[in-house]
Amino acid sequence: MAPTQQSPLNWDLTKDQIEVTYKRLINEKKTLLDTIAALPLTEATFDSVVLPIARLDNETAAEFGVITFVQHVSTDKELRDASTDAEKALVEFEIECGMREDVFKVVDTVYKATDQSKLSPEDARLLEKTHLDFRRNGLALPKDQLAELRTIKKRLSELSIQFSRNLNEADVELLYTREELDGMPDDFIAGLKTKDEDGVTKYVITTQYPDLFPLLTLATREESRKRMAVAGESKCKENVAILEEAIELRQKAAKLLGYPNHAAFVLEVKMAKTPEKALSFLKDLRNRLAPLGQSELDQFRKYKQEDLARQGQAATNVVVESWDYRYYMNKVKEREYNVDDEAIKQYFSMDNVTTGMLSIYQTVLGLKFVEKKGVSQWHEEARLFEVWDGASDTFMGHFYLDLYPRKGKYGHAACFPIRPGSQLSDDTYSTPVAAMVANFSKPTPNTPSLLKHDEVVTYFHELGHVMHHLCSQTRWARFHGTSTENDFVEAPSQMLENWCWEPKVLRGFSSHYQTKEPIPDALLDSLIKSKNACAGLFNLRQLFFGLFDLTVHTQADGKVDTTKLWRQMRQDISLIQPAPNTWPAASFGHIMGGYDAGYYGYLWSQVFSADMFYSRFRKEGVMDPQTGKDYRFKILHPGGSRDGGDLLRDFLGRDPTIDPFLKSLGLE
Incomplete structure (x- = not known):
């Protein structure tokens, strides 16, 4: 082939x-x-x-x-x-x-x-x-039940597409004065559109990620953050009814097929196999993380209490709200680890990060990338690359990078596997094509696009999915690339995130966008030490999403008030309640986009990603070509043509264990 x-x-x-x-x-x-x-x-x-x-x-x-x-x-x-x-x-x-x-x-x-x-x-x-x-699909069912199942599945398809369309098209705009944007950096302000309102110049802020996350992280005025959080968590109210109808229909379908609930149906073909095993994993991890999360929340509360006192406000019974989460997480990094995200991003321009990242993937995976210009694109900002095997000079496929936000575009960061690799009827091999679509901050007239460190991590992660797609070679399209069990598919990309915490790697593509100087050692050391900053609250938040997803999909009748349940579970598990009078589940795209009863897979697969990195790459060298070759051919190359557990055993030489993951969080 x-x-x-x-x-x-x-x-x-x-x-x-x-x-x-x-x-x-x-x-x-x-x-x-x-x-x-x-x-x-x-x-x-x-x-x-x-x-x-x-x-x-x-x-x-x-x-x-x-x-x-x-x-x-x-x-x-x-x-x-x-x-x-x-x-x-x-x-x-x-x-x-x-059917x-x-x-x-x-x-x-x-x-x-x-x-x-x-x-x-x-x-x-x-x-x-x-x-x-x-x-x-129910082909063993009696005809009347099969007909009912067919109707349900068609309706679920309609609901999923409508949910996604509503999210893609929804974009709330808020107007802020310059004073209300206190704390926001100049390059952020420079990239904003303005409107005149009653003779006052106001800045247009949208609920797209490049606006939403920086404001929630940096705006010093609590009211400014609150407005943004409420707007972000109250988008697409029509999606509430869509989601709840889908949950009920999924449960009906599962019952028709002889499963106790939708989660049992979904997990049958995943690594976890049963909801009970996935829930046990999440609950055990929650018990381990809860004390750490509570201590971090106490620190947030202390910081907020100090802020309120400086403003002359009552500082008793302080509550950390959802709009405080990113803000005080950033404060912990600044105060406890001396990490300044705004200072750090000056060293990570989009061009430098892209060039450095592609170089790393080429070295580790034994690849060669060649950018192609003057070819058909869907937008002038999209870039196209050829992928070649570095040793044999064999052509392997193409990938696109489309990295900046625009109206109507997909609003998150993701890899889209456009064409799977497969053997064609004439015995030639159809090479894969993938696209990484993201929404990083656009360049301004005065500055290039500058990435915060967590955006660099996102970039590495999603490009990791692209590499999974490009490095896979299977006979059948249905098994190609990321077509693995959903609770394994994130592990290869999560493993590659670790490169974003390696000092030598970061130095390799850090360069101040003005002075061209590499990132100072002190700043880099502080960043590396902050890796587990607020790890308790961060992972409890992930646990909440996973447990919410499994809870709604294990209800006996499928009937659930998602807004009420979200509020209850968010407070109980993540320790932080959502904004009042909002319906955040309406924007939980994963639950309608193929991760239903599967969000737990992000944490589940973290166990495997940590084991792969710490047991092989950390010991043998993060840039070691032989380890990279093993990873490429034992983990990425088979795609979904073999079970994920078998791939892990091939690469690790044993069954995977949770210990490296716990150690990576500082829990053992």
Whole structure:
């Protein structure tokens, strides 16, 4: 399966082209499935049934990826809407395909008659997963229940797409005077639009991350932070009803399929296997973290008490609110560790970080990146890179970087696997294409884009997903790259975040954007020491998200008041309550974007990422090419063609353990 160098994807799309493409894709697959369903059972074999379906998925994956990706990045609302409509139609069609009784009858015959020991491991896995997909789609149910399940799944698809569309399109604008923005740095102010209101110049602040996070972290006036927090946590009220309907429908579907709840259905095919195991993990970790989190909260309360006293306000019974969380976390870093995020970011311009990061990935993973210009893009800010194997000079694929916010664009940071790698019908190999989409602060007339350290970590993490996609090589598209168990998929990227805490690595791409001097040792040392600053509260917050997700998806009837439950659990677990009269669950994109009953996976996979880093890279060298080669070929290369647990055992030489993770948090 030698990869063949392919041209970059074409992004010169029209609304009509998107519509024509998705309808053709639906027609091609329907025709194939009709043919397979009509096969006499005596002619049903792996080669005549399972392979043709998988081959068609391989052949059409690129077009599917392109037309459904456009909704996240295009500046043209008509194109975004067309892309959203295409995804809705394709997802609904895939639901229908997965619930065709006539096709399942043929697949079931093949599954029962095939000696899997005579298939290659990946082909055997393909057969196993294809058959399991049909069973999990209810094909063993009576016709009336199957019809009900089909209706539920289509409605869930509609709800998920609408939830995401509402989030992407929602952007609240607030107006602040310069005095109300006390504490905000000059480069932040310089990048803001202004409006005249009653003769007063006011600054426009949005709820997009490049505005939201800095203001909540740096604005000294509590009222200014509160306004922003309330605005951010009260977006998309219509999503509350969408989420609650989805939770109830998921529970109904699970019951129809014979599972006690939606979480049990979801976790069956993950590393954790059962909700009980995931909940036990989270609750054990919560017990370990709670004392640390409480001591950190006491420190926050002390700082806030001092601030209130300086302002002449009563300072008894001080409550740390949600809009105080980032602000006082930053104060801890400044006061206890002498870390000044604003000073640090002067040394991490976007250009330097990008160049340094790409160099690190090339060295560790044995790759070579070549930027391509003058080719079709969806936006002038997007950059395209070719990926080559550094040793053999074999072409491996493409990736895009689209790093700054704009209206209508996807609002978080993520890797989009646009085209999976796979073997085509002519025995050539279709090389993968991925895009990293983010929302870092844009350059201003006076300064380049400057990244805070936590943004550097985010950059490393999401580019890690891109590398997972590019370094994987599988025969079948369904197993490529990040198509692993959801509670394993974050581990490879989380592991690579550790490079952001290595002094030599940071020095390698730090350079003051004006003086060109490297970051001072004292500033760097303070940053490294602050790695576990507020680790208790930070991880309790992650635990809250995971426990909230599992709680709503283990309700017996699926009925849940998400706003009430969110408020109760947020206070109880994270120790900090949400802003009043808000509905933050309406913006919890993960729960409607494929991580339902799966958010626990972020912490679950942290265990594996810590074990990989501390047990191999820390001992053998963070830039050691042999360790990097092992990581690339034992963890990234197989994609989802093998179980995550098997990949870990190959790389570690043993079963993974939680000890390195606990030590990394300073808990043992």
